[in-house]
Amino acid sequence: xxxTALEAQIDRWRDYVRRHRAVAPDDVDxxxxxxxxxxxxxxxxxxxxxxxxxxxxKRLGRLDAxxxxxxxxxxxxxxxxxxxxPDDGTTGARTPWRDLGVLLALAVGAGTAVKxxxxxxxxxxxxxxxxxxxxxxxxxxxxxxxxxxxRPVAVVAGSAAVACALVNLYPFAPGGSTGLLAxxxxxxxxxxxxxxxxxxxxxxxPDRRMDFVRFxxxxxxxxxxxxxxxxxxxGLTAGLLSLVNVDLEPVLEDWILPFCVPGAFLVAAWLVEAxxxxxxxxxxxxxxxxxxxxxxxxxxxxxxxATAGGLTTVDRELLILxxxxxxxxxxxxxxxxxxxxxxxxxxxxxxxxxxLVVAALAVDALALTAxxxxxxxxxxxxxxxxxxxxxxxxxxxxxxxxxxxxxxxRRRRGFAALEGWQTSYLPVYAVWAACVVVAFGPLFGFA
Amino acid sequence: xxxxxxxxxxxxxxxxxxxxxxxESYGYAIAKxxxxxxxxxxxxxxxxxxxxxxxxxxxxxxEASWGRSPAGRRRKHYxxxxxxxxxxxxxxxxxxxxxxxLGRAWQSLAAPSGPAAISPRPAGGTA
Numbered sequence: 390x391x392x393t394a395l396e397a398q399i400d401r402w403r404d405y406v407r408r409h410r411a412v413a414p415d416d417v418d419x420x421x422x423x424x425x426x427x428x429x430x431x432x433x434x435x436x437x438x439x440x441x442x443x444x445x446x447k448r449l450g451r452l453d454a455x456x457x458x459x460x461x462x463x464x465x466x467x468x469x470x471x472x473x474x475p476d477d478g479t480t481g482a483r484t485p486w487r488d489l490g491v492l493l494a495l496a497v498g499a500g501t502a503v504k505x506x507x508x509x510x511x512x513x514x515x516x517x518x519x520x521x522x523x524x525x526x527x528x529x530x531x532x533x534x535x536x537x538x539x540r541p542v543a544v545v546a547g548s549a550a551v552a553c554a555l556v557n558l559y560p561f562a563p564g565g566s567t568g569l570l571a572x573x574x575x576x577x578x579x580x581x582x583x584x585x586x587x588x589x590x591x592x593x594x595p596d597r598r599m600d601f602v603r604f605x606x607x608x609x610x611x612x613x614x615x616x617x618x619x620x621x622x623x624g625l626t627a628g629l630l631s632l633v634n635v636d637l638e639p640v641l642e643d644w645i646l647p648f649c650v651p652g653a654f655l656v657a658a659w660l661v662e663a664x665x666x667x668x669x670x671x672x673x674x675x676x677x678x679x680x681x682x683x684x685x686x687x688x689x690x691x692x693x694x695a696t697a698g699g700l701t702t703v704d705r706e707l708l709i710l711x712x713x714x715x716x717x718x719x720x721x722x723x724x725x726x727x728x729x730x731x732x733x734x735x736x737x738x739x740x741x742x743x744x745l746v747v748a749a750l751a752v753d754a755l756a757l758t759a760x761x762x763x764x765x766x767x768x769x770x771x772x773x774x775x776x777x778x779x780x781x782x783x784x785x786x787x788x789x790x791x792x793x794x795x796x797x798x799r800r801r802r803g804f805a806a807l808e809g810w811q812t813s814y815l816p817v818y819a820v821w822a823a824c825v826v827v828a829f830g831p832l833f834g835f836a
Numbered sequence: 837x838x839x840x841x842x843x844x845x846x847x848x849x850x851x852x853x854x855x856x857x858x859x860e861s862y863g864y865a866i867a868k869x870x871x872x873x874x875x876x877x878x879x880x881x882x883x884x885x886x887x888x889x890x891x892x893x894x895x896x897x898x899e900a901s902w903g904r905s906p907a908g909r910r911r912k913h914y915x916x917x918x919x920x921x922x923x924x925x926x927x928x929x930x931x932x933x934x935x936x937x938l939g940r941a942w943q944s945l946a947a948p949s950g951p952a953a954i955s956p957r958p959a960g961g962t963a
Binding site for chain 1: 887894899
């Protein structure tokens with residue numbers, strides 16, 4: 390009789406705890422065990438069921454506070470939820486519709502900026518400025534959403550303006566490689582600045598950095614999905630219209646693409662923030678599918694390149710391609726680390742990841758040898774120095790990761806060491822990209 | 837006695853590591869041992885123990901495994917790792933410096949009023 394009433398109370402308590410998003414089912418079991426032990430002890434001390442239950446629940450503390458503590462320790466869990474938890478209690482009142490309204494207004498703004506620039510600028514200048522046309526609107530969205538302190542926002546805006554001025558005012562030779570390099574590296578600098586705003590100014594926090602990595606990965610996936618869907622839809626529409634002899638292409642080039650591509654990018658960012666659950670379940674699957682596939686691809690490239698002989702004759706384009714492959718590997722690695730449950734035991738997948746890192750290191754060593762021999766033979770050029778620099782950065786990143794991973798697999802180290810290395814190394818890439826934008830032009834005579 | 841929450845937070849990690857140095861344990865037993873060791877003067881908010889245990893686990897200082905309680909309920913057991921043992925030694929030497937410094941600074945003061953200080957006990961090196 391008394392026992393069933395107590396059981397019902399414990400069940401109700403469990404249901405209530407389960408509603409806290411940061412508390413996983415395992416944690417509920419763990420805390421229920423605690424609650425039952427405490428109740429047993431209290432009953433042993435002479436309290437009746439009702440009193441024992443009340444005292445035991447009270448001693449566990451306010452669940453909101455406990456749940457917040459769990460959220461602080463497991464920020465990745467909040468990513469699994471439909472709606473992101475507000476950063477602090479004050480921003481909770483805003484409705485998602487207002488959020489979407491602001492976002493759509495910014496998307497139209499970005500579209501208009503792209504449209505005007507496409508109409509008014511020559512193609513090379515337009516490509517060089519593409520990131521400066523879209524990303525400020527994304528940054529504005531995060532300023533609106535996170536309300537960071539004024540100082541970091543001012544620094545971010547100032548740095549972006551300086552980068553924009555340099556890219557446009559440096560006397561780059563038309564079609565020269567330093568101009569191209571600046572155009573390719575400026576988006577990286579801008580993306581890092583977006584990260585500062587994304588973190589609400591708290592860019593030093595490793596957790597916020599990891600959140601930004603997660604955001605970047607999810608944004609890419611959403612954007613690709615939207616682009617694929619949009620492409621299919623446009624193709625079908627164009628096909629239908631062509632049946633009645635209406636040509637969609639001029640409208641497509643003049644209006645649809647300039648507005649839809651930046652629009653899709655911003656909407657993708659909003660979706661990641663608002664968290665529609667579909668992709669969350671796909672992210673770990675994607676990393677698990679592509680980690681072994683990428684390892685095989687790296688191993689094949691390594692064998693083919695190593696046995697082809699004569700690395701000095703290796704095509705310049707191949708080296709650029711290799712750099713792209715390594716960047717992709719690193720993105721995959723970062724994304725899998727950000728999607729992993731830090732408390733899960735090291736398992737098969739971590740072993741696979743180690744294989745991936747080793748394969749990437751082998752290919753990187755090969756690429757480095759080829760680059761150094763080319764530089765020794767033909768002298769340094771802006772392209773080669775930029776590629777070499779990026780390769781060295783990747784090498785350091787991979788070597789340290791490859792050093793930490795076995796320790797984690799053999800449980801000598803916690804997952805935190807691995808995460809910490811990734812987040813603390815990230816700014817190095819932004820600094821390097823800034824160096825390329827700022828210094829390469831003057832260093833190589835704007836060739 | 838009410839103990840300042842910053843002080844509780846600062847001492848929680850070395851305390852949990854110290855308790856686990858005596859052997860594997862689980863949440864409720866750890867909380868109870870804290871009460872016992874402090875003669876009931878340190879009362880934790882029990883719920884806060886779990887996020888802390890998870891943090892220590894993520895940093896590789898302790899290791900968790902699921903087992904069963906004698907009554908057959910699921911129970912998560914925690915054990916100290918080698919890294920945890922090293923961390924404990926480090927924390928302990930820090931606390932000893934702090935305690936010794938406080939002791940010397942307060943030497944000339946009268947003994948505190950209120951509940952008596954906890955008498956030292958011959959525990960297994962887990963001060």
